[in-house]
Amino acid sequence: MTETILKIQDLVKQYAGRTVIDHVSLEIKRGMIYGLIGENGAGKSTIMRLIMGLTHYDQGQITLFGQHDELGLQAGRRKIGQSIETPALYPELTARQNMAVQAANAGVGESEVTDLLRQMGLSDTGKKLVKNFSLGMRQRLAIAQTLISHPELLILDEPINGLDPAGIIEIRTIIQRLASEQGITVLISSHILDELSQVATDYGILHHGQLIQELSQAELAEKTRRYVDLVVDDAKQAVVVLDQMAITDYTVSDAHRLQIFAAVSVPELTRQLVAADIAVERIGMTNQKLEDYFMSVTEG
Numbered sequence: 350m351t352e353t354i355l356k357i358q359d360l361v362k363q364y365a366g367r368t369v370i371d372h373v374s375l376e377i378k379r380g381m382i383y384g385l386i387g388e389n390g391a392g393k394s395t396i397m398r399l400i401m402g403l404t405h406y407d408q409g410q411i412t413l414f415g416q417h418d419e420l421g422l423q424a425g426r427r428k429i430g431q432s433i434e435t436p437a438l439y440p441e442l443t444a445r446q447n448m449a450v451q452a453a454n455a456g457v458g459e460s461e462v463t464d465l466l467r468q469m470g471l472s473d474t475g476k477k478l479v480k481n482f483s484l485g486m487r488q489r490l491a492i493a494q495t496l497i498s499h500p501e502l503l504i505l506d507e508p509i510n511g512l513d514p515a516g517i518i519e520i521r522t523i524i525q526r527l528a529s530e531q532g533i534t535v536l537i538s539s540h541i542l543d544e545l546s547q548v549a550t551d552y553g554i555l556h557h558g559q560l561i562q563e564l565s566q567a568e569l570a571e572k573t574r575r576y577v578d579l580v581v582d583d584a585k586q587a588v589v590v591l592d593q594m595a596i597t598d599y600t601v602s603d604a605h606r607l608q609i610f611a612a613v614s615v616p617e618l619t620r621q622l623v624a625a626d627i628a629v630e631r632i633g634m635t636n637q638k639l640e641d642y643f644m645s646v647t648e649g
């Protein structure tokens with residue numbers, strides 16, 4: 350069975366009597382890239398800060414690498430690399446000098462710094478000061494810093510926020526490589542589901558401090574793939590027609606509505622339905638976009 354790296358049970362956090370984390374439970378297993386999605390203020394950073402012990406919770410339990418007593422949590426946190434909120438980069442230093450500061454603390458040598466800079470595509474930044482870096486470069490440097498301590502779990506707070514499309518792809522690729530090549534488990538947050546759509550293996554949707562939905566990559570793909578939305582007077586009769594047409598990949602949502610996921614010719618299906626004397630009120634391709642899905646979950 351895959352090892353559980355992080356388990357959060359019934360976590361509650363209040364600020365001045367206001368509940369900002371509301372009975373959240375989640376489990377992250379080794380190898381997962383867990384995407385925590387929620388709009389600004391949903392509580393993403395707070396959960397990360399609670400995991401790292403940067404703030405205290407009022408109720409619940411956090412278990413890291415199987416340990417939930419204080420000493421065990423402290424030991425667990427040493428296996429975590431994190432970039433919560435603004436990364437602590439020195440703007441007047443180069444990438445290598447920034448890395449050197451952290452490396453000295455961690456007892457890590459020059460060659461490892463060189464390797465991390467290479468992995469993050471920052472080898473050729475030379476004497477360029479961090480204050481002149483693009484946001485994407487800064488994010489990559491922040492990730493490089495989190496890796497200095499050889500973490501087993503990486504916690505990245507909005508590393509994609511504000512990046513251009515090329516920057517988004519770079520960060521996604523880096524995260525996927527860290528997971529697949531180095532076996533690092535990742536908890537990553539974003540307020541835009543679409544940004545994480547091609548990187549996370551699992552998703553948790555946080556809304557007003559509550560984890561309102563968890564789903565796997567496959568489940569998300571399923572919910573947002575293209576389908577034919579069909580509204581008829583009698584769904585049961587329509588099912589008979591679908592069966593005759595050897596269409597099996599569909600769901601019936603109520604007495605009148607069906608979603609057909611199989612590749613199907615809409616004109617041909619319409620013809621068959623009409624031939625079977627079924628009144629078709631609506632038939633058409635629908636492609637629920639990720640952001641529409643997110644809105645439907647958070648507003649529902």
Ligand SMILES: Nc1ncnc2c1ncn2[C@@H]1O[C@H](COP(=O)(O)OP(=O)(O)OP(=O)(O)O)[C@@H](O)[C@H]1O
Nearest residue numbers: 364365369387388389390391392393394395396540
């Ligand atoms: N130190 C604090 N004191 C009081 N309230 C706080 C504090 N930190 C966070 N909050 C509140 O807790 C809620 C959750 O904030 P949090 O920063 O975790 O959200 P978030 O999902 O990370 O959003 P963002 O993307 O804006 O950072 C917000 O309503 C915020 O105002």
